[in-house]
Amino acid sequence: MDTGTHIVMGIALGGLATLDPVVASNPATTTSVIIATIIGSQIPDIDTVLKLRNNAVYIRNHRGVTHSIPAVILWPLVILAVLYPVFPGVNLFHLWLWTFIAVFLHVFVDIFNAYGTQALRPFTNKWVALGIINTFDPIIFSLHIVAILFWVFGANPGYTFLTLFIVLIGYYLLRIFTQLKVKRSVKKMIPDATEIILSPTMRYNHWRIAVMTEDSFYVGRSHQHEIEIYDKFHRTPVPSTPVLAAAQKDKNLSAFLSFSPVFRWEVQELEDQYQVRFIDLRYRSNGHYPFVAVVHLDLNLNIITSYTGWIFSEDKLKKKLDILTN
Structure with missing residues (x-):
């Protein structure tokens, strides 16, 4: 997801953490957990600085090792090492737990983008990209903003963000269903497709389509479940010239x-x-x-x-x- 969405997700997770009795019973723990969830929701994207070197380094490494299984384990420990000296009286386990959830959630939601992550490293360097949610989804971002405003104007943060996350789970399931429906339509149009890659856009019912068959590439779009193919290319393997x-x-x-x-x-x-x-x-x-x-x-x-x-x-x-x- 984009930086703004990760930030509001971190705030939402911090609000949700107030349902944890240990977090809610101690103001220092509450404050430290909210700070930790915001940082944890951002820290895997620290590799964005690689763009300052060049595009090649950025493309090869962004969402790579910083989103891997070891990184998901290590990032919460790094955040704890920074925050615990500032908040020495907090419950260490619950601070770690909510920080871990924030880091894990960051990597998990990135898997649903078309860009994807190497979330299964070190077991495989394969990019995991489900292509269900656009990098910036205006519905997801807007729902977070509405929930945060409810919190600002006095609503209970725990139940407000619990409701938000339940709604988001339903939204993700709906997007999965919509993607499957589009794939079935593409398969019906191009029955010899060996792979169908869908890339979501910011518009709910608008998807980019790339299809591979044994001998061709097809490029098109789906709008309101109507499939339109724009280009067809002969699929030529890269020769050893x-x-x-x-x-x-x-x-x-x-x-x-x-x-x-x-x-x-x-x-x-x-x-x-x-x-x-x-x-x-x-x-x-x-x-x-x-x-x-x-x-x-x-x-x-x-x-x-x-x-x-x-x-x-x-x-x-x-x-x-x-x-x-x-």
Whole structure:
């Protein structure tokens, strides 16, 4: 989820914690738990700072080790080590318990996004991405804001946020049902589909669709359960040519391939260099596929420049590549 949603989820969890008699009986414990749930709901995303280095490092590592099983265990201990000296009289177990729930909830809800997490590390590095909830879901965020306002104006925080979480469980179940319904419709339209990837948008009944068959890729959208296919591409495996083999050694393309499950590729021979482009098919927007990896190589197959990330025009891509070569 986005940062704002994680923050309001942390506040909500802190309010819910007041139903715990141990937390509610001690003002210091109440305060420390609310602070801990807000921090715990944010701390797995500390790897966002990797974006300051470059997109390749960020794409390869964001929601990776910081969202793994060891991290879920260790983050609450780190938070306790910081907070307990400030609140020495609190109940240590209950402070740890609610902090752990906050960290776990952060990772758990991220699994429902199309981006996903490597939540099963170290057992597997596979990305777990259910594609049920958009990174920012306006309904989820708005429900949290309404519940927080109820708390501000005097409602009991415990029962207010308990009600909120019950409603959210129902909402998630409804989204799961809706996704299954869309998948059945896609399968009916493309019966030879071997994999169907749905990416939710901020609109409830609007989904991006990427479909793989044995020999083709299909890209489309579902709106109000009506399926529309925009593009169809022949599915060509990446061949073992010298140009593509050299390009795949590049860090940006390597990061792209570690993240993107469905893509097509292109090779262009320019005047004095090759351009290799890999295009993620999950994020079609206004007829454009903005998430790409591009590598330029000289005629001796040395990498000149490369880029991976979101690009919405060829001019911007050219500027990015020009900046990287200067």
